[in-house]
Amino acid sequence: AQTVTQxxxxxxxxxxxxxxxxxxxxxxxxxxxxxxxKQPPSRQMILVIRQEAYKQQNATENRFSVNFQKxxxxxxxKISDSQLGDAAMYFCAYRTRTGANSKLTFGKGITLSxxx
Amino acid sequence: DSGVTQTPKHxxxxxxxxxxxxxxxxxxxxxxxxxxxxxxxxxxxxxxxYNGEERAKGNILERFSAQQFPDLHSELNLxxxxxxxxxxxxxxxxxxxxxxxxxxxxxxxTRLLVL
Numbered sequence: 001a002q003t004v005t006q007x008x009x010x011x012x013x014x015x016x017x018x019x020x021x022x023x024x025x026x027x028x029x030x031x032x033x034x035x036x037x038k039q040p041p042s043r044q045m046i047l048v049i050r051q052e053a054y055k056q057q058n059a060t061e062n063r064f065s066v067n068f069q070k071x072x073x074x075x076x077x078k079i080s081d082s083q084l085g086d087a088a089m090y091f092c093a094y095r096t097r098t099g100a101n102s103k104l105t106f107g108k109g110i111t112l113s114x115x116x
Numbered sequence: 117d118s119g120v121t122q123t124p125k126h127x128x129x130x131x132x133x134x135x136x137x138x139x140x141x142x143x144x145x146x147x148x149x150x151x152x153x154x155x156x157x158x159x160x161x162x163x164x165x166y167n168g169e170e171r172a173k174g175n176i177l178e179r180f181s182a183q184q185f186p187d188l189h190s191e192l193n194l195x196x197x198x199x200x201x202x203x204x205x206x207x208x209x210x211x212x213x214x215x216x217x218x219x220x221x222x223x224x225x226t227r228l229l230v231l
Contacts, residue, residue: 033218043204044118045222052218091159095218102210103149103161103174104220 002027002094006107013082014115020067021077021110023092031097034068034075035104040088048090051075053097079112087114119143120223122207128229134195137226141188141209147171148190149210149220150182154203165190197230204228 003026013019025034036048051059051068058066063083067076079086092107119142129135141148150162152175161174165184176182179197184190194201204227208220 035219037222042224043227044224045206045208046118047219047221050219095220097218102147102218103164103172104151104159104208105161106159108158 002029002032002096002105004092004094004105004107006092006110008110009108010111010113012113012115013079013086015082015084017082018078018080019082019112021079021090021092021112023075023077023107025073025075025092025094027073027094027096029096033095033097034066035093035095036064036066036075036077037091037093037106038086038088039091039109040085045091049077082114084114084116087112118221118223120207120209120221122205122223122226124226125224126227126229128231129197130231131197131199133197133230134193135197135228137192137194137205137207137228139190139192139207139209139223141190141207142211142221144212145209145221146188146212147210148184148188149208150176150190150192151206151208151222152203153206153225154200157203159206162192194228199230202228202230 034051038046063080089109091109093104121140146167162176164172207223
């Protein structure tokens, strides 16, 4: 079974600075997807970024980028130019590419606070 | 706004009762997923439906059941409720085809409180 680990429960960053959130996962599969979701105080789950395991190029979405290290099974999220609205809980998630079960397996999440 | 709708937003009920949570997926999406978010268990997958048929089951209790109707909306039924069932229940949907098939878009959730 796949597992996703987010070992840092909380992080803090100064507004306009850069922060990196860590995530590791365990799988025996070679083809899969990885995601970062953001959950602000409203509790809505918002997709931040996704990465296909077969792509070597790291995904980027505006101020958000990932560092995907497939051999190390690491998938970190970098937030550049942090804004107050980035304060939220962030979840790393894994999804298999093959098979009928396309559920998401989530990590426990990390709470990010942004200092003005 | 993800395009996934869930009702009700909040639900307060008593132990032993039964409730129904409703989800409407994004227009055109055939897959619906249900997740439970609780403080002790985190975010857990419950069940998936695809075009009316059950596709996969996760950590769903026998007291819980779900179905997806011909118009593709889905309902999650929770019965014989216990205090530990208090949680945020999410519905998500994913596209049938295209580049984003693997991406799940979440509804706003239903917050259930069992007293």
